[in-house]
Amino acid sequence: MSARITPRNAAVAGMLAILALVPVYCAATGSAFALSLFTRIVIFAIAAVALNLAMGFGGMVSFGHAAFLGLGGYVVGILAKEGVGSGFVQWPLALVVSGLFALGVGSLSLRTRGVYFIMITLAFAQMAYYVASGLDRYGGDDGLTIYHRSTFGGVIDLSNKTQFYYLCLALLVAFVYLVSRLVNSRFGLVIQGARSNERRMRAIGFPTFRYKLVCFVISGMLCGLAGVLLANHTDFISPAIMHWTRSGDLIVMAVLGGMGSVMGPAIGAVTLLLLEEWLSRVTEYWPMILGPLILLVVLFARGGIDGLLTRLSRG
Amino acid sequence: MAEPLLRTEGLSKQFGGIVASDDVALAVEAGELHAVIGPNGAGKTTLIGELAGDIEPDTGRVFFDGQDITAWRADRRSALGLARSFQVTSLFLDFTALDNVALAVQAGAGHSFRFWADARRDPALREPARAALAGVGLGARADLLVSAMSHGEHRLLELAMALATKPRLLLLDEPMAGLGPEESARVVKMLRGLKGSLAILLIEHDMEAVFALADRITVLFYGRVIASGAPDAIRADAEVRKAYLGSAATGGRDG
Numbered sequence: 237m238s239a240r241i242t243p244r245n246a247a248v249a250g251m252l253a254i255l256a257l258v259p260v261y262c263a264a265t266g267s268a269f270a271l272s273l274f275t276r277i278v279i280f281a282i283a284a285v286a287l288n289l290a291m292g293f294g295g296m297v298s299f300g301h302a303a304f305l306g307l308g309g310y311v312v313g314i315l316a317k318e319g320v321g322s323g324f325v326q327w328p329l330a331l332v333v334s335g336l337f338a339l340g341v342g343s344l345s346l347r348t349r350g351v352y353f354i355m356i357t358l359a360f361a362q363m364a365y366y367v368a369s370g371l372d373r374y375g376g377d378d379g380l381t382i383y384h385r386s387t388f389g390g391v392i393d394l395s396n397k398t399q400f401y402y403l404c405l406a407l408l409v410a411f412v413y414l415v416s417r418l419v420n421s422r423f424g425l426v427i428q429g430a431r432s433n434e435r436r437m438r439a440i441g442f443p444t445f446r447y448k449l450v451c452f453v454i455s456g457m458l459c460g461l462a463g464v465l466l467a468n469h470t471d472f473i474s475p476a477i478m479h480w481t482r483s484g485d486l487i488v489m490a491v492l493g494g495m496g497s498v499m500g501p502a503i504g505a506v507t508l509l510l511l512e513e514w515l516s517r518v519t520e521y522w523p524m525i526l527g528p529l530i531l532l533v534v535l536f537a538r539g540g541i542d543g544l545l546t547r548l549s550r551g
Numbered sequence: 552m553a554e555p556l557l558r559t560e561g562l563s564k565q566f567g568g569i570v571a572s573d574d575v576a577l578a579v580e581a582g583e584l585h586a587v588i589g590p591n592g593a594g595k596t597t598l599i600g601e602l603a604g605d606i607e608p609d610t611g612r613v614f615f616d617g618q619d620i621t622a623w624r625a626d627r628r629s630a631l632g633l634a635r636s637f638q639v640t641s642l643f644l645d646f647t648a649l650d651n652v653a654l655a656v657q658a659g660a661g662h663s664f665r666f667w668a669d670a671r672r673d674p675a676l677r678e679p680a681r682a683a684l685a686g687v688g689l690g691a692r693a694d695l696l697v698s699a700m701s702h703g704e705h706r707l708l709e710l711a712m713a714l715a716t717k718p719r720l721l722l723l724d725e726p727m728a729g730l731g732p733e734e735s736a737r738v739v740k741m742l743r744g745l746k747g748s749l750a751i752l753l754i755e756h757d758m759e760a761v762f763a764l765a766d767r768i769t770v771l772f773y774g775r776v777i778a779s780g781a782p783d784a785i786r787a788d789a790e791v792r793k794a795y796l797g798s799a800a801t802g803g804r805d806g
Contacts (some may be wrong), residue, residue: 292761301789318730341556374662417666418666418667419667420669420670421665421667421668421670422662422663422665422668422670422673422676423665424656424666424670425650425653425663425670425671426654426657426663428643428646429643429646429654432643432644433641433642433643434553434642434647435605435625435641436637436641436642436643437626437627437654437658438604438624439603439605439625439629439634439635439637439641440634440654440655440658440712440713440716441626441629441630441658441659441716442658442663443624443626443627444626447663470563525776
């Protein structure tokens, strides 16, 4: 990644600067709402970046990534209810559970392609949704209130909204860096090659299946961690978090922001959720405005917002 | 008699009612350039697919270096030293030419579960890739996106990628299809230079090139081997002349 100052890089830097200053603004104006809104935005940005590792770089259009949000969230919720509040237990376990689920879903779905892959990932997510609805002990359909956020032995206090926000933002930046290293590594080129032309990859000697599976698992685990954050943010977890429309939202964020770059989906998440927030105040028919808007970006700005900015930067 | 590098036994394949391979027995010796010719629909590309592991034969077996590889998938065969080029160009269009060849080099450089270092700055991948590109005359085009390159350049890039995997047997499916005379001449020259250092199974419609290059020629007709032998013997074979060569033997290209 070059560090030249282009309109695109300036826009990304500006966005990160604004995100970093949100708590300052909230402290100055006493607006707790904005902090909560932006915490949510940053968490979804993490989930969208995670999804895009599989979708944008690996060519695996998963229509079931909300399941990982739910898995991460339910690990936190269930452990909290059973009296295990330590984040040192909850978070690693959430990663393991998301990873194992991704391993199972991936092992089956990656044997198919195209629309079948999409349908299988959707089916697994719906299964997770109905299983969660059936967990009577943990609230079933109504969901489960989380009375205590994850504790980290005094290292960081997640109940402090500002500290929690900065933790989420730091994780977003860390994951963007991690994924950008990943996609340019040998591993990253293999999964991108498999997206571009899988038959050719096999012909030159790559067993593509195992690389795609590992990519899917990493993507699922990162998304699972976003679920952990989301549960801590809302102090609540319910099957709704795994609804298929949520998986659709994540795809829209990635497509809107740009699947071709690591940062794109984060830009998409910020844009989509802010637009949603703003339009819903202007009119109750906001989806009628948002829908065509997204359509325009998809039709005319190939590579999403980030692709558009990058082209502007090239002049 | 020494075991040939590649040998097939009773290879048969049907697609619906069409017989693409009919009891094909073929042997390619180490270091030889073996051409397979035949009219369109003779089952040449199917044969390459069966050898490369993309197409599963209905019956019959494939041996490479004495091992039965009939059940092996394409990637495992490639790792053993069987490389193919595609008749219809098959490349990574959204990568640069250098990226394409570097991936082929990477395939032969151990596993790729390396998650951190920038692979585009890895001289162990980039330098052999640059050399392979220079070898086919594309050295100056290394950093171009493949989608922006010409058809002729794609054919040459195919060749560079196949060679970059350091194969022991190269399966070439019409490497000169759609090339201009100058590019064709370059490919012929390259193949001549490669002769002896590795075995090549060549499918090609350009008879002039085939008879100039091949050590041995096998003629396929409706999936069946009707003749196999030295170029002079094939040229003289009455059945071959009747089935296929005819006017094409004078050097024309069969569409």
